[in-house]
Amino acid sequence: MQEVIIATKNAGKAKEFERMFKPLGYEVKTLLDYPDFPEVEETGTTFEENAILKAETVSKAFKRMVIADDSGLMIDALEGRPGIYSARYAGEEKDDQKNMDKVLKEMENTPDNSRQARFYCALAIAAPGKEALTVAGTCEGFILREKRGAHGFGYDPIFLVEEKRKAMAELKPEEKSQISHRAKALNKLEELLPSYLSGDEKA
Numbered sequence: 001m002q003e004v005i006i007a008t009k010n011a012g013k014a015k016e017f018e019r020m021f022k023p024l025g026y027e028v029k030t031l032l033d034y035p036d037f038p039e040v041e042e043t044g045t046t047f048e049e050n051a052i053l054k055a056e057t058v059s060k061a062f063k064r065m066v067i068a069d070d071s072g073l074m075i076d077a078l079e080g081r082p083g084i085y086s087a088r089y090a091g092e093e094k095d096d097q098k099n100m101d102k103v104l105k106e107m108e109n110t111p112d113n114s115r116q117a118r119f120y121c122a123l124a125i126a127a128p129g130k131e132a133l134t135v136a137g138t139c140e141g142f143i144l145r146e147k148r149g150a151h152g153f154g155y156d157p158i159f160l161v162e163e164k165r166k167a168m169a170e171l172k173p174e175e176k177s178q179i180s181h182r183a184k185a186l187n188k189l190e191e192l193l194p195s196y197l198s199g200d201e202k203a
Ligand SMILES: O=c1nc[nH]c2c1ncn2[C@H]1C[C@H](O)[C@@H](COP(=O)(O)OP(=O)(O)OP(=O)(O)O)O1
Pocket: 007, 008, 009, 010, 013, 042, 069, 070, 071, 072, 073, 086, 087, 088, 099, 119, 152, 153, 154, 155, 156, 168, 180, 182
């Protein structure tokens, strides 16, 4: 089976990429398979910049084609926060429960009709000798008032998926990987991949 390297140390993302790449005939390797590889610092100001940083750093080190994911939750009532700071919203330890608790607290007094939010996923692909390319996907929804469901990772328990009327964490993994921001971005990447690999980057 062909192999694809995803520049992530996030186990939740790794599982989702495994599920999404399997039908395409790819075995997924992530940085969890290379625990000594240092975490890439996310110094960019956009999801796209951070995804490129991660993809290019790992691609240069491995001399291989690499895909990276930078993603997060954007809440209208919080002017787009936590945004690119989603992973460390409640501190350096990247604790999903603490991050969700902080959001729930900040949204305590936000009325039901003002709780719109979206997940955003930027994927970057980098390969030796090629300029990196990015695509993005979003998933629309609302911030719940308490955690619901046990699937997924990150902010999934407090995010009501608009088209499903269920918390993201209540969706089975196969359902999430049909409708998620990550799935939509990956669909776009799939379309662009042949021309990227053949070197015709403008196509
Ligand atoms: O489908 C999702 N469902 C719930 N939460 C999600 C999702 N997608 C991203 N998120 C949240 C998790 C984390 O708080 C942040 C990603 O931060 P982000 O820097 O991209 O990932 P990370 O540091 O965990 O791993 P890495 O950089 O090694 O890929 O957004």
